[in-house]
Amino acid sequence: MSLRVVVEADGGSRGNPGPAGYGAVVREAATGEVLLERYASLGTTTNNVAEYTGLIAGLRAAGELNATHVDVRMDSKLVVEQMSGRWQIKNPGLRPLAAEAVRLAGRFEQVTYDWIPRERNKAADALANRAMDEAAGKPVRDVEKEMRSAPEGPGFSALAGGSAAGSSTATPKRSWAPPASTEDATRLILVRHGETAYTKDGRYSGRGDIPLSTEGEAQAMAAAGRVAGLAREVAAVVTSPLTRCTRTAEVIAAELGGADVTVLPDLIECDFGDWEGLTFGEVRERWPREMDAWLDSPSVAPPGGESFDAVAARARKAVSTVLSAYPRGVVVLVSHVSPLKLILRDALDASDGFLHRLYLDAAGVSTMDIWPDGNLAVRSVNETAHLR
Structure with a gap:
């Protein structure tokens, strides 16, 4: 029996390098239902190490569910491009992490990697921040609340008003004029x-x-x-x-x-x-x-x-x-x-x-x-x- 899941993963470091943590959410692809979540602090390290660790945690969680197909969604362009084989891994510190991710990915019938905007990765981001907050003894963010406000679907419609299968029904805020800057567009x-x-x-x-x-x-x-x-x-x-x-x-x-x-x-x-x-x-x-x-x-x-x-x-x-x-x-x-x-x-x-x-x-x-x-x-x- 095949099971397709979506892994949303993220990691962050407050200082880069600095106190770091990761978060990963595994959703059922068809419904967007959260099946598993993982998060932990990492001590002092960099953003990229935290992001790769979040990916590894997400792949391991998908393996625990006996998933057959995994769609990875991350807002880290570096991780997505390197895992897709389009960018070289020049940082020697990241190579063992990438190798572990490749090993874990080999257990599934298919794994895809897609970049998503940070706004679409709120659930994993919230978990990563929770890990860092807990390690620092700070008040913990309401992760469940943030996850409820995060998109339920595994993807996003590329066009306003689009209705692609599996895409979120969330639409951008309406405005008389588009954003003045086109630098991020x-x-x-x-x-x-x-x-x-x-x-x-x-x-x-x-x-x-x-x-x-x-x-x-x-x-x-x-x-x-x-x-x-x-x-x-x-x-x-x-x-x-x-x-x-x-x-x-x-x-x-x-x-x-x-x-x-x-x-x-x-x-x-x-x-x-x-x-x-x-x-x-x-x-x-x-x-x-x-x-x-x-x-x-x-x-x-x-x-x-x-x-x-x-x-x-x-x-x-x-x-x-x-x-x-x-x-x-x-x-x-x-x-x-x-x-x-x-x-x-x-x-x-x-x-x-x-x-x-x-x-x-x-x-x-x-x-x-x-x-x-x-x-x-x-x-x-x-x-x-x-x-x-």
């Missing part, structure tokens, strides 16, 4: 790929790997100029795996001085199934009832294809992946009409009717800022002045 520059032969003819273009047309190449270059005008330095250029997007992304990356292009499979276009390559009129003639049902509900898929609800889930996951990897800075995201519309729908907290009222031009550009606490600001939608 991730700016997403959303770019639709340039024109293809299907785009020009108004044909459903889903998983078919149609290349850019000559006009599409020119549009990609124009979009690259617009992106460069918005941000000369970017943290990453991520793209759908289909050629029309990867080529658009390559042109943008070249304009930005040779930035790396990373393929993100979840950004791929909707699978239109039997409708692939057909015009709207052709589909209406051959599948009138199926077409009406599809237009009425995002839960309905074309024959042999994929529903917009399924695409929305992928799009939210893609945005969450980007935010976890790049908690600040600028990321260019190159994709297709359907994923981009759904990202903007969620960002604007719009109804499903939005999908049929928003038009996104080939090589159109939209921008939005997302802060770690969930605040979000859409700056522009479907800019096309660069195409004229």
